[in-house]
Amino acid sequence: MAITATETETTAPGAFGPAAALSCRECGERYDLAPRFACEFCFGPLEVAYEFGSVTREAIQSGPNNIWRYAGLLPVPGNVAELPNMNPGLTPLVRADRLAAELGMRSLHVKDDSANPTHSFKDRVVAMAVEAARTFGFRTLSCSSTGNLAGAVGAASARAGFRSCVFIPAGLEEGKIVMAAVYGGQVVAIDGSYDDVNRFCSELIGDPAGEDWGFVNVNLRPYYAEGSKTLAYEIAEQLGWKLPEQIIVPIASGSQLTKIDKGFRELVELSLVEDRPYKVFGAQATGCSPVAAAYEEGHDVIQPVKPDTIAKSLAIGNPADGPYVLDVCRRTGGAVARVDDAAVVDSISLLARTEGVFAETAGGVTTGVLRKLLDEGSLDPAAETVVLNTGDGLKTLNAVEAGVTATIKPSLDVFKEAGLF
Amino acid sequence: MAITATETETTAPGAFGPAAALSCRECGERYDLAPRFACEFCFGPLEVAYEFGSVTREAIQSGPNNIWRYAGLLPVPGNVAELPNMNPGLTPLVRADRLAAELGMRSLHVKDDSANPTHSFKDRVVAMAVEAARTFGFRTLSCSSTGNLAGAVGAASARAGFRSCVFIPAGLEEGKIVMAAVYGGQVVAIDGSYDDVNRFCSELIGDPAGEDWGFVNVNLRPYYAEGSKTLAYEIAEQLGWKLPEQIIVPIASGSQLTKIDKGFRELVELSLVEDRPYKVFGAQATGCSPVAAAYEEGHDVIQPVKPDTIAKSLAIGNPADGPYVLDVCRRTGGAVARVDDAAVVDSISLLARTEGVFAETAGGVTTGVLRKLLDEGSLDPAAETVVLNTGDGLKTLNAVEAGVTATIKPSLDVFKEAGLF
Numbered sequence: 001m002a003i004t005a006t007e008t009e010t011t012a013p014g015a016f017g018p019a020a021a022l023s024c025r026e027c028g029e030r031y032d033l034a035p036r037f038a039c040e041f042c043f044g045p046l047e048v049a050y051e052f053g054s055v056t057r058e059a060i061q062s063g064p065n066n067i068w069r070y071a072g073l074l075p076v077p078g079n080v081a082e083l084p085n086m087n088p089g090l091t092p093l094v095r096a097d098r099l100a101a102e103l104g105m106r107s108l109h110v111k112d113d114s115a116n117p118t119h120s121f122k123d124r125v126v127a128m129a130v131e132a133a134r135t136f137g138f139r140t141l142s143c144s145s146t147g148n149l150a151g152a153v154g155a156a157s158a159r160a161g162f163r164s165c166v167f168i169p170a171g172l173e174e175g176k177i178v179m180a181a182v183y184g185g186q187v188v189a190i191d192g193s194y195d196d197v198n199r200f201c202s203e204l205i206g207d208p209a210g211e212d213w214g215f216v217n218v219n220l221r222p223y224y225a226e227g228s229k230t231l232a233y234e235i236a237e238q239l240g241w242k243l244p245e246q247i248i249v250p251i252a253s254g255s256q257l258t259k260i261d262k263g264f265r266e267l268v269e270l271s272l273v274e275d276r277p278y279k280v281f282g283a284q285a286t287g288c289s290p291v292a293a294a295y296e297e298g299h300d301v302i303q304p305v306k307p308d309t310i311a312k313s314l315a316i317g318n319p320a321d322g323p324y325v326l327d328v329c330r331r332t333g334g335a336v337a338r339v340d341d342a343a344v345v346d347s348i349s350l351l352a353r354t355e356g357v358f359a360e361t362a363g364g365v366t367t368g369v370l371r372k373l374l375d376e377g378s379l380d381p382a383a384e385t386v387v388l389n390t391g392d393g394l395k396t397l398n399a400v401e402a403g404v405t406a407t408i409k410p411s412l413d414v415f416k417e418a419g420l421f
Numbered sequence: 422m423a424i425t426a427t428e429t430e431t432t433a434p435g436a437f438g439p440a441a442a443l444s445c446r447e448c449g450e451r452y453d454l455a456p457r458f459a460c461e462f463c464f465g466p467l468e469v470a471y472e473f474g475s476v477t478r479e480a481i482q483s484g485p486n487n488i489w490r491y492a493g494l495l496p497v498p499g500n501v502a503e504l505p506n507m508n509p510g511l512t513p514l515v516r517a518d519r520l521a522a523e524l525g526m527r528s529l530h531v532k533d534d535s536a537n538p539t540h541s542f543k544d545r546v547v548a549m550a551v552e553a554a555r556t557f558g559f560r561t562l563s564c565s566s567t568g569n570l571a572g573a574v575g576a577a578s579a580r581a582g583f584r585s586c587v588f589i590p591a592g593l594e595e596g597k598i599v600m601a602a603v604y605g606g607q608v609v610a611i612d613g614s615y616d617d618v619n620r621f622c623s624e625l626i627g628d629p630a631g632e633d634w635g636f637v638n639v640n641l642r643p644y645y646a647e648g649s650k651t652l653a654y655e656i657a658e659q660l661g662w663k664l665p666e667q668i669i670v671p672i673a674s675g676s677q678l679t680k681i682d683k684g685f686r687e688l689v690e691l692s693l694v695e696d697r698p699y700k701v702f703g704a705q706a707t708g709c710s711p712v713a714a715a716y717e718e719g720h721d722v723i724q725p726v727k728p729d730t731i732a733k734s735l736a737i738g739n740p741a742d743g744p745y746v747l748d749v750c751r752r753t754g755g756a757v758a759r760v761d762d763a764a765v766v767d768s769i770s771l772l773a774r775t776e777g778v779f780a781e782t783a784g785g786v787t788t789g790v791l792r793k794l795l796d797e798g799s800l801d802p803a804a805e806t807v808v809l810n811t812g813d814g815l816k817t818l819n820a821v822e823a824g825v826t827a828t829i830k831p832s833l834d835v836f837k838e839a840g841l842f
Contacts, residue, residue: 065486065511086777087513090486092538097505098582115536117513117777119815155777161519165841170828175596175815181823182814184774188841189828200831207833209842353605356507356538356576393603394540394596394815402602407591407610410621412628420586420609421630 015135018053019075022046022222025324033075035136035219045320046222048075055270057241060233065090067124067230073266074230075223076131084160085130086152088123089230091115093238093386099354103374105381109244111235111388112357118155118179119392120148120313120360121256125227126156129216132223133162138214140165142204144197146252146313147176148391153216154183165213167197172312175395193307195317217253228256232263235386236273243267243278245383248370250362250390251282251291251336252314254321261328280328281379282336283369285311285344285361291322295336300326310341310399311361313391335378339368347371348393348400360391361399436556439474440496443467443643446745454496456557456640466741467643469496476691478662481654486511488545488651494687495651496644497552505581506551507573509544510651512536514659514807520775524795526802530665532656532809533778539576539600540813541569541734541781542677546648547577550637553644554583559635561586563625565618567673567734568597569812574637575604586634588618593733596816614728616738638674649677653684656807657694664688664699666804669791671783671811672703672712672757673735675742682749701749702800703757704790706732706765706782712743716757721747731762731820732782734812756799760789768792769814769821781812782820 015033022031026044037046055072063069067089068081081087092112100108116123126149133141140163143153150166157164164185168177169192181187190197204210205218216224236243243264249257261280267273284292287309290302302322307315319325329336339347344364351357351367359367366387373379393400408414415421436454443452447465458467476493484490488510489502502508513533521529537544547570554562561584564574571587578585585606589598590613602608611618625631626639637645657664664685670678682701688694705713708730711723723743728736740746750757760768765785772778772788780788787808794800814821829835836842 084516084518092508095505098580112538115538117533117536118779119540155773155779157777158774159519159777168825175818177825178818178821178823179779179815181825182770182773182779182821183777184770186826186841187824188836189825190831191828192831196831200833200836203833204836207842209837349603349605352576352603353579356578356580356604358539358576358600358603392815394600394813397596397599400599400603402599403608404589404598404602404610405607407612410611410613410617412621412624415609415621415625416630420607421628 015077016075017077018050018072019048020051021049023049035132035214037219037221048222048226052270055272057272060237067127067227070230070233073233074128075226076128080131083131083134085127086117086123086156086159088116088127090234093235094355094357096355099351102354103371103381105374105385107384109386110351110355110357111231111386113388113390114359114392118151119395120152121228121231121390122148122152123156124230125224126152126216128227129214129220129224130156130160132220133214134160136214137212139163139212140214141216142166142201142213143216144194144201146194146315147172147180147395148313149217150180150187151176154180154185157185158183167201169194169197173396173398175397179395193317194315225255225259228259229263229266231256231388232260233267236264236267239384241273243273243276244386245277246279246281246379246385248281248283248366248387250314250366250388251284251319251325252316254291254319254325257282258321258324258328261332278332279334280332281334281369281373282325282329283366284336284338285309285314285365286338286340288315288317289338290317291319291325292336292338294322295326295329311344311365313360313362314365335373337369337373339365339372343368343372345399351389352393357389358393359389360393360396362391363389364399436498437496438498439471439493440469441472442470444470456553456635458640458642469643469647473691476693478693481658488548488648491651491654494654495549496647497549501552504552504555506548507538507544507577507580509537509548511655514656515776515778517776520772523775524792524802526795526806528805530807531772531776531778532652532807534809534811535780535813539572540816541573542649542652542811543569543573544577545651546645547573547637549648550635550641550645551577551581553641554635555581557635558633560584560633561635562637563587563622563634564637565615565622567615567736568593568601568816569734570638571601571608572597575601575606578606579604588622590615590618594817594819596818600816614738615736646676646680649680650684650687652677652809653681654688657685657688660805662694664694664697665807666698667700667702667800667806669702669704669787669808671735671787671809672705672740672746673737675712675740675746678703679742679745679749682753699753700755701753702755702790702794703746703750704787705757705759706730706735706786707759707761708732709736709738710759711738712740712746713757713759715743716747716750732765732786734781734783735786756794758790758793760786760793764789764793766820772810773814778810779814780810781814781817783812784810785820
């Protein structure tokens with residue numbers, strides 16, 4: 001695939017590795033690798049297009065124990081592992097035998113992204129944005145965030161020496177606010193929902209005063225979003241270079257789900273895994289489930305909603321990639337489903353009790369949807385299945401009711417009388 | 422080294438890998454590999470003695486991306502990686518160039534153990550105890566804990582199918598209580614300090630009703646403690662099979678510090694690294710610093726104290742391994758130092774701001790001691806130095822003062838007027 005685009009003047013040769021251009025997901029128009037995110041002709045979203053070189057399992061396996069082992073598949077320079085970055089990834093794929101037994105399944109794994117440096121999958125996407133921001137010469141990193149992203153941007157900015165200023169909706173969980181602020185950057189709370197924060201950032205980015213600001217999920221979004229592909233690569237490698245048959249992914253903007261699908265397809269294209277069918281299932285909380293609603297009603301258009309759920313990290317009422325999520329789930333034979341907040345809380349406990357994984361609310365959503373789809377018969381209990389936990393229960397402590405069993409004096413008699421043995 | 426001890430009847434051949442016996446640290450008396458922890462003759466603590474087979478760098482490097490790559494150096498069965506366990510370890514060794522620059526150092530790394538499954542180094546030691554408990558046929562896992570251990574035992578018990586009952590002092594941080602309780606085990610708070618909890622557990626363990634209870638840090642302690650050796654192995658491997666010249670380790674019971682020293686010496690003995698001098702420095706918070714006090718006064722005996730510090734994970738007033746810590750620090754030419762709570766808080770911010778690592782209070786203690794020893798001239802700024810962060814800031818949120826910079830309406834004008842650009 002020949003391209004005519006030349007790289008921008010700020011871009012050193014090889015700065016984006018195998019990335020060849022940005023291309024419009026709607027009309028296919030191609031652009032230089034610049035900090036742009038929307039097509040000038042049709043306003044469609046831009047994504048990274050590649051010309052991959054030779055990528056082998058052996059080369060990947062001899063790489064670093066983080067996402068940079070897949071540098072040959074990402075828009076990053078070849079020496080990326082030596083640059084100051086948070087180096088996320090290669091998180092555990094937990095063989096969930098006890099949960100599988102409880103649910104009557106044959107083979108279930110939990111991809112536990114709470115092991116990332118700031119304990120959510122956002123470290124993956126921010127790591128990409130940091131490299132793009134470095135190449136483009138930005139000085140400040142920014143984002144609109146439901147919480148996890150703010151922490152990831154704060155930490156990565158500190159590590160890489162950027163100033164940071166992040167925007168969150170007022171009223172987030174304490175753990176998420178502290179984790180965003182502790183790295184020394186600015187944290188600005190906006191009176192309103194995440195969708196209000198997002199609109200505000202779109203306004204901000206047009207202002208000349210912000211010309212050296214890289215908004216990881218706005219003007220750096222095409223690069224940023226590619227980070228989610230690493231979830232697909234890792235899952236396949238950790239399954240022994242094999243695609244799962246079923247995967248359950250949470251939906252916030254929907255970007256992660258579409259990039260996992262993109263990652264699986266690339267692995268097949270590059271003959272790194274066998275081409276076998278896989279089904280992608282999307283998971284939402286009922287209190288913010290515009291994609292699930294569109295799926296159930298057979299629509300292609302997403303009707304925005306006003307979120308009302310404890311799953312704040314998924315509370316995006318107007319998900320940018322919603323239509324593409326519908327495409328992926330329908331094409332692969334999956335589905336989009338939703339569970340209410342009570343099921344989310346119950347599923348967090350189930351996952352903790354059976355597998356020792358303390359998920360944040362998003363992990364409760366995916367595990368809840370796993371249970372629901374099994375109950376409904378939409379998920380095959382005999383097929384190799386992966387469920388994603390994308391965040392950490394420590395950041396959403398208020399979602400669970402867990403405390404001490406008893407408080408006693410240090411006496412064996414008191415302990416026995418309380419029936420605690 | 423020939424041993425005459427036969428293994429106990431509950432122990433399958435090979436269940437403890439290269440471990441050959443328990444041996445008394447004081448008098449050298451040897452015992453079978455059983456759930457015992459004190460010498461019958463001199464009451465000295467028992468530790469695991471080995472007869473290592475061939476262990477090569479290549480074999481380690483081709484092992485799993487967790488502590489089980491060092492199975493040949495640990496008291497665990499050869500198939501340990503296939504058993505249900507939390508599989509901690511291989512946490513990042515962060516090259517801390519920005520912190521080094523700020524402190525005027527040449528080469529500094531942060532070993533960040535917050536990346537472990539329950540976000541503290543305790544997952545390493547509990548992983549060992551789980552294997553021993555499985556071999557000995559215990560049904561319930563228990564511990565006395567300052568918080569992190571309780572979470573690690575709760576999670577590992579859930580994963581491996583044990584019942585759990587953990588004991589903590591009343592008044593711990595919320596994050597630590599929830600993380601202990603969410604996995605479904607019993608969490609019993611004791612009115613008193615950690616030292617009271619510890620005494621209570623020693624009483625409890627003698628009761629016949631607890632005969633199938635494995636207390637990870639009491640009757641399983643010799644196995645449990647060996648988990649800390651993996652910190653030494655990983656640091657050396659991640660430095661390119663090289664010992665650091667200086668290392669700063671927090672002191673709670675002191676076990677971790679002595680086992681890191683043991684791990685370094687084993688690597689030398691097995692010719693896995695070059696034999697070069699290293700200095701071990703112990704770090705305490707002034708509000709609980711009995712070992713630092715003994716060090717400063719040149720004593721060999723530790724005078725117990727009543728802890729009063731925000732560094733609750735280090736708040737052990739009567740540290741069991743204190744005398745051995747003094748031995749190691751004196752033998753290697755290191756030191757034991759202490760910093761007050763204000764320095765702890767300040768150091769947490771320093772580490773977060775320069776490296777994007779959000780440490781719990783214990784990491785503030787080690788980083789604070791790093792600064793102090795540099796200021797005093799006791800630490801060589803030109804030597805290869807490693808500082809440990811053993812826990813996660815998310816569990817000690819109240820220790821830091823970090824919040825939003827401002828809360829504003831979603832308006833560009835308001836943003837600019839507030840001087841936030």
